[in-house]
Amino acid sequence: MTEIPRDQWYVAAYSSEIGHELFARTICGEPILFWRTRSGPVTAVPDRCVHRRFPLSQAPSRLVDDQVVCGYHGFTYASDGKCVAVPGQSRIPRTARLLPYPLVEQDSFVWVFIGDPARADASLVPRAPYLDSPVHATVAGMEPLRARFSLLVDNLLDLSHETYLHGGYIGTPEVAATPITTEVDDEAGIVYVSRHMDDTECPPFYARSTGLQGRITRWQDIEYTPPCLYILHSRVAPVGSVPNPDGTDPDAFHVEVVYAITPETENSTHDFWAVARDFALEDQEVSTFLAESNRTVVLQDVAALDVLERVIAAEPDGYQELSINIDTGGLAARRMLQSMARAPQAASTPS
Ligand code: FES
Ligand SMILES: [Fe+2]
Structure with missing residues (x-):
């Protein structure tokens, strides 16, 4: 099993999920209590009272101004804990x-640092600027997955499954048929996986949202920053269209598909x-269509990975995998996650 790396930043919520009320x-594996303070910033503390461990998110615990009052015997905590x-x-013990x-609110996400707070460096929170940008229109959601996070990493780094699991939405035969290129930037801690289809069928997800008719050029450029942030830069355009040398790309439609992969347990x-x-920034119909389609696609993955988790959990003594070319990105990601999971212990070992 790929261990959950500690001393890392994880997306805890969308900013829009957390208001001036208790949110758990x-x-x-750490139960956390969040709320937005009167002055604006979000705060987060363990969701367990120090007295007898009653969950502070659990009624009748409540928020009074910026203090949380435990619903069991009334221990009261300020927003700094x-x-x-x-x-x-x-006398207070x-x-x-x-x-x-430690928290960072950025790009419409609330990021939380899991590990030793002394190691939290806000400058290391990876960016997804598209989500909070005036030149993009965004739809978003979150689905609970009853599977270990590494199964979702595998899934997202190998998009050839689109052809089989997401046919009729985003999958066409060319996705699985087109080879990928994989690059690993160890210094920046990023795995890149690209698949460029020069002349391919346009799946409904893009045909209906862009209005493109007939065959297209379709590029998928994945940028995964372990452990949590995954961005698929998707470019669709009429066949033969390439970006201009100056980087402008007026004939193409760009979609940034962003995932935050946060272990719950x-x-x-x-x-x-x-x-x-x-x-189509103002087009509500396109927004509704993309939100519904993408949620359907995510739920197809969720259904498959929930099954896979049960299968794997039933083989506690391990099993033999067989990997092929399409798995190169996923294997690179696993290696990075494994070295991240080892890193904190290495750092605390006296030399
Ligand atoms: S458990 Fe919270 S005050 Fe007793
Ligand atoms: Fe998928």
Whole structure:
């Protein structure tokens, strides 16, 4: 099993999910409580009272101004996790404190750092600027997956499955038939997988949203920044169209398909998905169509991976895989995830 890397940033939620009320989500096995403070920033602390572990997200626990009051015996915490009141005594024990999680709110996501807070470096949060950009229109959602996160990484890094699992939506025969190129940038920590189809059928997902008729040129350029952020730069255009040397690309339609792959537990995952397009920005019908189609596609993956998780979990002694060319990107991603999972222990080993 690919271990969940610690000392890493993970997407915990969309910014729009967290308002001035208690919001709970488990990230990498840690139950976390979030709320947006009166002054604007989101705060996050463990969702367990230090007194007897009652979940602070659980009614009758409640938010009063910027303090959370435990619903069991009333321990009260400020937004920085400090306990400010306990019942029946004025002295507050020194250890009555919830350790706040480092957070970054960026590109419409709330990122949380899972691991040793002293190692949190906000400059290392990867970017997905399309999601919060005036030149893109975005639809988004999140589906719960009852499978380990590494199965979703495998799935997203090998798009040849589109032909079989997503036929009639985004899959056409050419996807599986076209070879990929894979590149790994170890220094930047990014896996790139590209598949360029020069003359291919246009699947309904793109035909209906762009209005392109007939055959197309279709490029899929994946950029995966382990562990959490995946961006598929998708370009569709009339056959033969290439970008201009100056980078402009007026005949093409660009769609940025963004996933945040956040482990919930060892065997479940938050599957955040977003589709940002650079055309038909005001067209509500296109937005509705892309949202429904992409959600359907995500649910097809979820159904397949939920089954796969049960199959794999039933073979605890391991199993033999057989990998082929299409798996090159997924295998590169696994190697990076494995070295990330090892890194924190290596760093704490005295030399
Ligand atoms: S469990 Fe929270 S105050 Fe007792
Ligand atoms: Fe898929």
